[in-house]
Amino acid sequence: MRIATWNVNSVRARIERLESWLVDRAPDVLLLQETKVADAAFPASRLAGLGYESAHHGHGQWNGVAILSRVGLRDVERGLSDGEARMISATCGPLRCTSCYVPNGRALDDPHYAAKLRWLEELRVRRTARDAAVPEILAGDFNVAPSDLDCYDPAAFVGATHVSAPEREALGALEATGLTDAWRHQHPDAPGFSWWDYRAGAFHLDRGLRIDLLLVEDALVPRVRDVTVDRDARRGPRPSDHAPVWVDVELEG
DNA sequence: ATGTCCCAACTTTTGGGA
Numbered sequence: 410m411r412i413a414t415w416n417v418n419s420v421r422a423r424i425e426r427l428e429s430w431l432v433d434r435a436p437d438v439l440l441l442q443e444t445k446v447a448d449a450a451f452p453a454s455r456l457a458g459l460g461y462e463s464a465h466h467g468h469g470q471w472n473g474v475a476i477l478s479r480v481g482l483r484d485v486e487r488g489l490s491d492g493e494a495r496m497i498s499a500t501c502g503p504l505r506c507t508s509c510y511v512p513n514g515r516a517l518d519d520p521h522y523a524a525k526l527r528w529l530e531e532l533r534v535r536r537t538a539r540d541a542a543v544p545e546i547l548a549g550d551f552n553v554a555p556s557d558l559d560c561y562d563p564a565a566f567v568g569a570t571h572v573s574a575p576e577r578e579a580l581g582a583l584e585a586t587g588l589t590d591a592w593r594h595q596h597p598d599a600p601g602f603s604w605w606d607y608r609a610g611a612f613h614l615d616r617g618l619r620i621d622l623l624l625v626e627d628a629l630v631p632r633v634r635d636v637t638v639d640r641d642a643r644r645g646p647r648p649s650d651h652a653p654v655w656v657d658v659e660l661e662g
Numbered sequence: 663a664t665g666t667c668c669c670a671a672c673t674t675t676t677g678g679g680a
Contacts, residue, residue, distance in 0.1 A: 418680090421668090422667085422669090445668070445669065470679095471669085513679080515679090552680095608663090608664095608667090647667090650680085
């Protein structure tokens, strides 16, 4: 079973790329972030034409998350207490699949930074109330680079968000509920950047961050066969600033 | 390089967000 995550930076701007990517990479489940549309404008029927059921949670201009599945989609859960469209969760086949768009935080002294830490804490608390019989994959744009290996220039990020100790501790506390960072587990030494700024030729220069994570229930880790960052999807005309990341998990049956 | 892309709107240019 292939589970992917992708911050598409507007599903409207990316629909042709999204459709061809689904055909090429054939994920069983795709977790989207930053769809930037209201529910009524989400292209559910176009995606259904490719064989994917979908569930979307969006209010319009900002944020927006979705789940696409060709292995079933039920028991949909939308949003956390902040009221923004940053989380959606559903049971897809044997897995609980959760798409997260963690708040950016803006700057260490900005109120949005404290809100980011609270949001991660609420996500942790939610995990403690989960149905332990259904293993979860919690994936998305976490807006946190877990370690300095996940940042192209740690010295340039001193005092910035995405790398601060409280953010990394909040992510670590979430993982301590029984989740493993699939990329880092499979690739202990490879940066695996998933986001590059549109500006200043950052992608060409490989000035990236690894902030798009697949957090896999610990019990599933022995079944993980491969984890891939699809850098090809960041190339060419009108790309998202994020690459998709997927994990292949071998499940019985 | 304040460098780009995407959105909305009192929409053809500006401002907010990332």
